[in-house]
Amino acid sequence: MQSLKNHFLMAMPHLEDPNFAGSLSYLCDHDDNGTMGVIVNRPLELTLDALFEQLELGGEASPYRNAPVYYGGPVHKDRGFILHRGTSDVWDSSIQVAEGIALTTSMDMLQALAAGEGPEQFLVCLGCAGWESGQLETELMDNAWLTVEGRADILFEVPPEQRLSAAAGILGIDLNLMTREAGHS
Numbered sequence: 001m002q003s004l005k006n007h008f009l010m011a012m013p014h015l016e017d018p019n020f021a022g023s024l025s026y027l028c029d030h031d032d033n034g035t036m037g038v039i040v041n042r043p044l045e046l047t048l049d050a051l052f053e054q055l056e057l058g059g060e061a062s063p064y065r066n067a068p069v070y071y072g073g074p075v076h077k078d079r080g081f082i083l084h085r086g087t088s089d090v091w092d093s094s095i096q097v098a099e100g101i102a103l104t105t106s107m108d109m110l111q112a113l114a115a116g117e118g119p120e121q122f123l124v125c126l127g128c129a130g131w132e133s134g135q136l137e138t139e140l141m142d143n144a145w146l147t148v149e150g151r152a153d154i155l156f157e158v159p160p161e162q163r164l165s166a167a168a169g170i171l172g173i174d175l176n177l178m179t180r181e182a183g184h185s
Contacts, residue, residue, distance in 0.1 A: 010168055034131055
């Protein structure tokens with residue numbers, strides 16, 4: 001199977017796992033070792049201001065104080081994953097996912113955001129989603145997900161509650177019109 005890195009993973013309506021039902025994930029890595037991504041349409045009732053305070057980063061003057069923190073997935077829920085526009089070469093513990101999109105897991109990014117610096121477009125996620133080698137491929141064959149190439153505008157410019165529909169719209173699909181029953185012909 002071709003790599004699904006830089007793809008959206010859309011939960012099909014019949015997917016009932018509470019971690020993923022109604023979710024839109026952005027896949028940051030996909031190879032023979034497995035798959036890793038972050039859920040990008042589930043803001044928590046937590047803002048960066050509270051996160052800055054909890055981590056004692058200051059941030060009182062940061063223009064990003066009111067930005068939401070997202071539920072990124074059920075794996076490593078105590079770790080931060082920051083999906084952002086730009087390159088990975090400026091930050092510690094950062095990977096380039098696609099041209100103009102990087103994922104950073106280091107404190108230097110949070111410190112920069114608290115200081116009002118860093119990328120202007122970003123999503124701070126607590127936790128991530130992960131699949132062992134072959135697991136996602138099996139779930140795709142079981143019709144649990146749809147995939148489409150990721151787009152930065154959907155990640156960073158579309159409101160979170162509209163991101164799943166926007167991603168499905170790339171395929172010309174309205175997930176609300178799909179049945180919760182899966183079948184094979």
